[in-house]
Amino acid sequence: MYNSETVKRTLRSIAGIIAENSAFLSELDAAMGDGDLGIHMYRGFEKSCDLVENLDESPGKLLNRAGACFIEEAPSTLGTLMGLFIRAMGLELGDKANFSFEDFLNMAKRGYNEIIKRGKAAPGDKTILDSLHPAIEAMQEAFSQGAPPKQCIALGYEASKDGLAYSTGLKAIHGRPAYFAEKTIGMQDGGATVGMLLMEGLNEVAAIEGCDIE
Amino acid sequence: MKKFINAAKDYVPEYLEGIILAHGDRLALAEDNGRALVRRNPVPGKVAIVTGGGSGHLPLFLGYVGDGLADACAVGNVFASPSYISMVSAAKAVESGAGVLYLFGNYGGDRMNFDMAAEELNSEGVETCQVWCTDDVASAPKEKSENRRGVAGIVFVYKAAGAAAARMLPLAEVVRIAKKANAHTRSMGVSMSACTLPEIGKPSFTIDEGEMEVGMGIHGEPGVTRGKIMPADEVAEILVSNITKDMEYPSGSRVAVLINLLGGTCLEEGYIVYRKIHSLLLALGIEPVGVRVGEYSTSMEMAGVSLSMMLLDDELESLLFDAASTPFVVFEQNRG
Known part of the structure; x- marks a missing residue:
């Protein structure tokens, strides 16, 4: 079972990976947007990590607070969607003090559906959904076949990379990239990259020896 | 880059601080939100017109907060939508029972956030409508004019809707006029x-x-x-x-x-x-x-x-x- 410490550790791991990739994300965004994606993602994860680090709350409440903080600190389109994603995961968990990997999959699905509801996009639109969707599917499938969580997450991470690669060949139809239309084919999407980096952070936590994820 | 700034991350809070120091007789920040700018003299019983958008466009958007135009503005980071939380704060600071018109430009982030803010206000019993401007003919062909971005033409929409609200017309009329001004x-x-x-x-x-x-x-x-x-x-x-x-x-x-x-x-x-x-x-x-x-x-x-x-x-x-x-x-x- 996982708890508040798992949530804090995972958020911190993702924040670290986003920080490392911040300039790269801004470069991707500059090619078909206004070039501030890295700044927003970095600020959102840093601030929400800092906030929850010293809070003594249930894991659901921590995610709730982190999501609300993210929306305030990084209110770009993707920043808002990321905040809503994190918050929805917390809402799914409610007051539980501990949660299972199955709970985690349900949280991820709830968060994913929130992005669809608010962003009004679908997989195949060259957005963050294109890396998150295959990742969640792969984790769910592996879990259904009895694979341990660590392996499910590793497979999810691989699937997110494949999804990202696939989305690079697609044409953007949402947000500022949509104004570049055909020109976006072959360009790597910043949002899909963020989705992959989330899985990278999760995988990093899961892969640490002695970590309680398994 | 050559800019008159201090730390880049302080760009938005510092220009807002300057605006309040210079024009504090007419403008203030909402008590609960440093990213919601409001007029100091809201008119009781008038439809509240609330706008918002990214920074980097002054006098758009907050420069249109005043008499006969907008009543409040949610302020985003440079070229980024404000949060829906500051949009809600902006509206609550100025609405006085006649309802709220959210008036803004047609950009993905703004649309999404104003949508959430309107949902929240309506669920709390504050009648809230939205009109987004689509005046930029270069941004999409005529057949897809609903996809067009909002640019400087929003000034005319502020003016028409603002005057309608100042004449104490009801929300439905202010919305009709805002939509007509945008369509024209x-x-x-x-x-x-x-x-x-x-x-x-x-x-x-x-x-x-x-x-x-x-x-x-x-x-x-x-x-x-x-x-x-x-x-x-x-x-x-x-x-x-x-x-x-x-x-x-x-x-x-x-x-x-x-x-x-x-x-x-x-x-x-x-x-x-x-x-x-x-x-x-x-x-x-x-x-x-x-x-x-x-x-x-x-x-x-x-x-x-x-x-x-x-x-x-x-x-x-x-x-x-x-x-x-x-x-x-x-x-x-x-x-x-």
Whole structure:
């Protein structure tokens, strides 16, 4: 079972990976947007990590607070969607003090559906959904076949990379990239990259020896 | 990057601080939110007009908070939507029972956040409607005009809706008028240089020396064509022809005209462009009314100019000529 410490550790791991990739994300965004994606993602994860680090709350409440903080600190389109994603995961968990990997999959699905509801996009639109969707599917499938969580997450991470690669060949139809239309084919999407980096952070936590994820 | 700033991350809070220090007799920040700017003298029982958008466009958006225009504004980071939380705070600080009109430009982030904010207000019993502006003809073809971005033409929509609210009309009427003003408004722009986001420090795109881009958006969104810099008269022709082929202007039409400068172009140049626009409009049997030339919707230091035209009928013309004023813009009674 996982708890508040798992949530804090995972958020911190993702924040670290986003920080490392911040300039790269801004470069991707500059090619078909206004070039501030890295700044927003970095600020959102840093601030929400800092906030929850010293809070003594249930894991659901921590995610709730982190999501609300993210929306305030990084209110770009993707920043808002990321905040809503994190918050929805917390809402799914409610007051539980501990949660299972199955709970985690349900949280991820709830968060994913929130992005669809608010962003009004679908997989195949060259957005963050294109890396998150295959990742969640792969984790769910592996879990259904009895694979341990660590392996499910590793497979999810691989699937997110494949999804990202696939989305690079697609044409953007949402947000500022949509104004570049055909020109976006072959360009790597910043949002899909963020989705992959989330899985990278999760995988990093899961892969640490002695970590309680398994 | 050459900017008069301190730390780049303090760009937004520090310019807001300066605005409140300079204009604190008329403007304030909401008590619960440093990103919600409100007028100090809200009118009880009036429909509250609340706007919002990214920073980097002053006087848009917060510069239109004042008498006879908007009542509050949610302020985002540079070129980014404000959070829906600050949109809710802005509305709550000024609404007084007659409902709220959220009025803003058609951009993905703004649409999503205003949608959530309106949902929250409505669920709490504050009647809230949304109107988003779609005046930029270069941003999507006529068949997809609902996808067009909002640019400087929003000024006319603020003016019409603001005057309607100041006349104490009910929310449904203010919404109808805002939609009509938007439907009657078209804009088109030309840019000659890029702009730099303070926190990035270098331009996110470039326009070569000697080149200009027709139809570029106010965040550097790609335009229709890029080519050699043309004389001002030819630029005027492009602006007028693109707008007049997009909408029917019967001979004898009266139109409100706004020449907007994008931040890096001087006022003299704006009048050189207007000089030709004026004669082109007269030749088409269109009479320019309440002409304004200046910075109304900028893109930081981007060099460029845009033309916005609102086709007037009796109702819109009457609303346009009501007095209105903010620390940034003044409309005189009967003169616009």
